[in-house]
Amino acid sequence: xxxxxxxxxxxxxxxxxxxxxxxxxxxxxxxxxxxxxxxxxxxxxxxxxxxxxxxxxxxxxxxxxxxxxxxxxxxxxxxxxxxxxxxxxxxxxxxxxxxxxxxxxxxxxxxxxxxxxxxxxxxxxxxxxxxxxxxxxxxxxxxxxxxxxxxxxxxxxxxxxxxxxxxxxxxxxxxxxxxxxxxxxxxxxxxxxxxxxxxxxxxxxxxxxxxxxxxxxxxxxxxxxxxxxxxxxxxxxxxxxxxxxxxxxx
Amino acid sequence: xxxxxxxxxxxxxxxxxxxxxxxxxxxxxxxxxxxxxxxxxxxxxxxxxxxxxxxxxxxxxxxxxxxxxxxxxxxxxxxxxxxxxxxxxxxxxxxxxxxxxxxxxxxxxxxxxxxxxxxxxxxxxxxxxxxxxxxxxxxxxxxxxxxxxxxxxxxxxxxxxxxxxxxxxxxxxxxxxxxxxxxxxxxxxxxxxxxxxxxxxxxx
Numbered sequence: 001x002x003x004x005x006x007x008x009x010x011x012x013x014x015x016x017x018x019x020x021x022x023x024x025x026x027x028x029x030x031x032x033x034x035x036x037x038x039x040x041x042x043x044x045x046x047x048x049x050x051x052x053x054x055x056x057x058x059x060x061x062x063x064x065x066x067x068x069x070x071x072x073x074x075x076x077x078x079x080x081x082x083x084x085x086x087x088x089x090x091x092x093x094x095x096x097x098x099x100x101x102x103x104x105x106x107x108x109x110x111x112x113x114x115x116x117x118x119x120x121x122x123x124x125x126x127x128x129x130x131x132x133x134x135x136x137x138x139x140x141x142x143x144x145x146x147x148x149x150x151x152x153x154x155x156x157x158x159x160x161x162x163x164x165x166x167x168x169x170x171x172x173x174x175x176x177x178x179x180x181x182x183x184x185x186x187x188x189x190x191x192x193x194x195x196x197x198x199x200x201x202x203x204x205x206x207x208x209x210x211x212x213x214x215x216x217x218x219x220x221x222x223x224x225x226x227x228x229x230x231x232x233x234x235x236x237x238x239x240x241x242x243x244x245x246x247x248x249x250x
Numbered sequence: 251x252x253x254x255x256x257x258x259x260x261x262x263x264x265x266x267x268x269x270x271x272x273x274x275x276x277x278x279x280x281x282x283x284x285x286x287x288x289x290x291x292x293x294x295x296x297x298x299x300x301x302x303x304x305x306x307x308x309x310x311x312x313x314x315x316x317x318x319x320x321x322x323x324x325x326x327x328x329x330x331x332x333x334x335x336x337x338x339x340x341x342x343x344x345x346x347x348x349x350x351x352x353x354x355x356x357x358x359x360x361x362x363x364x365x366x367x368x369x370x371x372x373x374x375x376x377x378x379x380x381x382x383x384x385x386x387x388x389x390x391x392x393x394x395x396x397x398x399x400x401x402x403x404x405x406x407x408x409x410x411x412x413x414x415x416x417x418x419x420x421x422x423x424x425x426x427x428x429x430x431x432x433x434x435x436x437x438x439x440x441x442x443x444x445x446x447x448x449x450x451x452x453x454x
Contacts, residue, residue: 010336016260018453023263024394031265033392036312043453048416051373051385051400052454054335055325056350064285073284095258112288118269120319120357135322136275162320171265171275177337179454183389183396185264187401193255199265207261233259245343 011024014048016095021204024196028202031161052179058104060138067136070109070149073130081131083112085151088186088214092173096145099143105233106136107147108170114155114165123155148226154193166193166200173233180235187213188229236248237246255446258375268319270389273355275321290323290352293366297346300367304436305401307362309355309388312444316360320328320390324364324401326383331370363441368403374414381409381416388441403441408421424450 020249026038071081088107093101110133111115116131131150139145148176154164168185175181185192188208194200194213203209211234220228271279275288294302305324309317327333329336332343343349353362371379381402388397402410410416419425427449430437441449 010339010400012337018260020453021394022259022439025453026394027336028394031392032396033265034394035392037390037392037443039395039397039448039451041424041448041450043451044415044418045453047375048414048454049336049374049380049415050333051325051380051383052329052398054333054337056334056348058289059338061290067285074281093258095260097256097258097392106273108269113433115271117281118272121270132272132276132281134273134281134284136285170270172266172274178385178387180397181323181387182261182263183270184261186270197396201383202264208259212261212262213265226367234261236260 011176011238012053012091013239014053015218015238018030018236024202024204027185028198030198031202034202048177055176055178055180057102057176058138058174063136063138068147070078070107070131070133070135070147072133075130079130081111082128083131083153085148086151087146087148087222087226087228088169088219088231089144089146089217089228090214090231090233092145092233093143094175094180094235098237099139099141100144100175101139101141101143102234103176104136104174105137105139105145106134107149108134109149109152109169110155112153114149114153116155119135124156127134127155130153143212150162151188154191159198163198164193164195165198166191171233173235175235177238182233182235183214185235188214189213264396265391266321266389266396268391270319270321271354278354283404286323290350291292293348293364295346298367299344299346302372302435303366303368305362305364305366305430305439306436307353307364307386307401307439307441308360308439309362309390310442314445317355317390318357318360318407320355320360320362320388320393321352322355322362322448323350323387324366325350325385326366327372329367329370331372333406337402371409376414378412378414379409381406381414383411383415383417393443397443399430399441399449400452401430401437402428403427403437419450424448429433
């Protein structure tokens, strides 16, 4: 339990409703793959039951020493990945602004040249023999997290005839309830490709796109070693269950 | 002007993309040097209580073609209907059952095969028991926000008939899209992303 060692009582309220006008809709035709992979019928809405309020909890025992260091976790001993060395850090918060402790974050990305270590990626930029591209960590008591990596490069993809993804890192985040489950992508401040990308532009609101854009954080850099970017992640908040109209049995 | 509510907004979702395996199932895509095994690949051990079952799940696009780059996560109660989660206040779940699993679709066949136990019944907020079910979350290239649905069991007709969530489905013709068909110890479940047989997806 993430609560162990603290006085926190597990929260069991339902989560705030998701604002699906803020998220990208299922169908965003500029992103061609969404055309045949988007449901066309309305979603079935209901308030959370225990099945959505509960969720898996991962412990520190599963983590290896280098899991949050992509510069070294695939590299040969004494070697390291090539590219701009960066630290990515931030907090996992919920919509109430509270830190979300003890949740698993997983990240994956291309190497500095925009090449993924995946057999389906045929891009001509070479693999880096010292870079795998995956990492993971658990958020701390205040929701904080950090990992080291190299800044990924942009890469071309077969959507339009000349589409390029902005530099990005994929994030997978668990909350305390399975209904908070989220996968998203982090972009880098100032990248001109952000505003041209059909995947990004599936999001209608400019402020929502900016919420996925990490800011350069010189105060968190390690001089002569690595630059830093700050990226906070917000998960669904929970309603208080103080006045909920519940019958016995739950 | 009234006061501000001062709430943050949820981070917007983005697609998991075609290389989701690198981050979530690296061993599956040949990155074997980083984690000892892929998270969620094994759900049961020889001490897990309950009836062992297999789930054979596919995800099909609007042309009926199976997705070969999707990833499914499942979350379920143990055989007695308890979740292995701090939010479970009714009692302790089976310590040999974590309740969560993850499986990428096979790159050739599109099949996700889970080995798990059949879940017990869990109460709805008003105390009525829901029919046994497994919560599913589906991500893939082309899916902008993870899709949430449930798998119910074809041999639980009576419980399914009284299930408060299934009862919410206005168009009863769509109800079978949430029922996995039992074949021996295996339940077969096809998820249709769109079209006539489109699976009921949830907003909860």
